Amino acid sequence: MLTTLISHPSCHEHQMPDGHPECPGRIDAISNQLLASGIDALLYQREAPAITDEQLLRVHSIEHIQKVTRAVPQSGIHFFADDVYLSPHTLTAARHAAGAGILGVDMVMRGETDSVFCNVRPPGHHAEQARAMGFCIFNNIAIAAKHALETYGLERVAIVDFDVHHGNGTQDIFLNEPRVLFCSSFQYPFYPNTEIDDVPANIINTPLPATCRSQGFRDAISSQWLPALESFKPQLIFISAGFDAYIDDDMSSISLVEQDYTWITQKMRQLMDSSKLYPTEEQCKGIVSMLEGGYDLLGLGRCAVAHIKALAKL
Numbered sequence: 594m595l596t597t598l599i600s601h602p603s604c605h606e607h608q609m610p611d612g613h614p615e616c617p618g619r620i621d622a623i624s625n626q627l628l629a630s631g632i633d634a635l636l637y638q639r640e641a642p643a644i645t646d647e648q649l650l651r652v653h654s655i656e657h658i659q660k661v662t663r664a665v666p667q668s669g670i671h672f673f674a675d676d677v678y679l680s681p682h683t684l685t686a687a688r689h690a691a692g693a694g695i696l697g698v699d700m701v702m703r704g705e706t707d708s709v710f711c712n713v714r715p716p717g718h719h720a721e722q723a724r725a726m727g728f729c730i731f732n733n734i735a736i737a738a739k740h741a742l743e744t745y746g747l748e749r750v751a752i753v754d755f756d757v758h759h760g761n762g763t764q765d766i767f768l769n770e771p772r773v774l775f776c777s778s779f780q781y782p783f784y785p786n787t788e789i790d791d792v793p794a795n796i797i798n799t800p801l802p803a804t805c806r807s808q809g810f811r812d813a814i815s816s817q818w819l820p821a822l823e824s825f826k827p828q829l830i831f832i833s834a835g836f837d838a839y840i841d842d843d844m845s846s847i848s849l850v851e852q853d854y855t856w857i858t859q860k861m862r863q864l865m866d867s868s869k870l871y872p873t874e875e876q877c878k879g880i881v882s883m884l885e886g887g888y889d890l891l892g893l894g895r896c897a898v899a900h901i902k903a904l905a906k907l
Contacts, residue, residue, distance in 0.1 A: 596905035597706040598627070599696055601641040601689035604714045606682035608670055613678070614844065614888035615714065615728040623712050623884070626894030632902060637706060641693035641713060643685070644736065648695060651739040652732055652766055654723040661687075661730060675726040687715055687730045694737025694831075694883055701829065701879035702745050707865070708904040710834070711883040712897075718760040718833045718885050719785060727758065727785055733883050734833045735766045741829050742772055751776070751827035753818065755857055756835020756885040757845040759798070761787040763833065769793050774825045776818045778810065780838070780847050797821055803846035807853050810838075814857060822864055826871065830861055830880045836887030836896040844888050851899040858882075858903035880904060 605617040627633040649658055662684060664673050671679045690713035697709035717734055719727030734752055741747050751774045752767070754760040759779040764787065767773040774795050781789070781800030789798040799813050840848040861880055868877040882904065887893035 594707045595635070595637040596708045596710065596901065597637040597639060597697065597700055598633075598710055598712060598901070599639050599641050599693040600624075600712040601693065603682060603686045603689045606680075607686035607715055608680035608682070609678050610670055615716070617714070618890055619714060619884075619887065619893060620712055622890040622894040623897040626898045627901070630898050632898060632905075632907065635905065635907065636901070639696060639700070641689045641696055641711070643688040644691040644695060644731075648736060648740060649691065649731065651743060652722065652735050653720075657723045657725070661725065673725060676728055677725045677730060683715070683730070689713065690715060690717065691731045691733045691736045694733050694881060695740050697881040698737050698741045698745070698829070701881060702741070707879040708862070709879070709881045710897075710901050710904060711881070713884055716885045717883070718754055718756060718763050718835070719758070720762040721765040726762075729762060732762045732766060734831050735763050737881055737883070738767075738773060738831050747828045748772055749774070749825055749827050750829045750831065751822055751825060752831040752833065753822075753861065754778070754833035754835070754885070755838070756833055757838035757842075757847055758784055758835070758886065759787045759789065760833055761785045764792070764796055768796065771795055774821060774827065776821065778813060780805070780845050783845070801847060805847045807850060810847070810849055810853055811856060814860070819860060826868065826875050827877055829878050830865060832861065832880060832882035833885045834882045834897070834900055835885035836893050839887065839889060839892040839896050841892045842887065842889040844886065851896050854896045855899045855903045858900050862903060862906065
């Protein structure tokens with residue numbers, strides 16, 4: 594079954610200040626590397642719809658949505674919150690970025706694909722229920738997961754987040770939500786400096802030292818995430834795919850390589866494939882992955898393509 598790539602042209606139109614790392618070129622870096630590798634021809638490609646207010650309100654407060662909407666400028670770039678900037682087309686981009694995850698869930702649940710990568714921006718995993726922060730306006734992955742729970746009645750979904758920054762927004766939204774197992778690995782101490790110790794059983798925080806390399810990362814995931822995921826038996830897996838722990842990315846000190854992203858993606862794919870041995874209600878329907886961080890453009894392209902190839906079993 595073909596892996597699906599979902600994006601939207603509006604994701605280029607969300608503008609940031611000159612020199613800002615969360616730039617439109619991030620979308621192109623992935624697209625260009627897919628083209629250069631020949632992988633693009635092996636993917637089913639779709640355009641993301643815009644999310645509806647009803648879908649947004651499953652995750653975000655009406656006050657947050659209204660505050661963002663009112664703050665969008667007619668021209669120029671407006672500072673909005675903690676490293677969040679708005680430009681005239683930001684809201685359109687953010688609605689399509691969140692809509693990509695909605696479409697991805699729908700396609701998986703309809704049996705049209707078993708794995709999806711959403712090449713979209715702005716990213717989402719720092720956005721809390723009532724707060725934008727860290728380049729993120731709406732929490733794309735949380736919106737997609739909530740759509741799966743509420744629209745399709747799923748009882749167990751897993752969100753794995755290997756961005757170098759903690760997915761504080763996703764934790765905030767799904768704290769004490771037993772239907773969601775949230776696993777997040779991240780450099781620590783580091784932005785956003787979330788409280789990570791006193792958390793309920795459905796949250797697995799995996800702090801990594803700044804000196805972490807491939808083996809330390811793989812050991813931590815193998816010991817902390819994989820047994821929990823196997824026991825949880827998710828019916829759908831979501832991935833907050835941040836590539837800013839890559840060795841050449843100046844955003845962090847952790848030094849992962851392309852093969853690490855292949856490895857962790859293969860582990861998620863194996864978890865999904867092995868579930869087919871279970872009765873129907875225990876099967877994992879598929880994987881929906883959404884772009885989060887990754888700011889070294891050459892490295893981002895290579896790591897994202899490694900991730901997509903592993904999703905597609907290429």
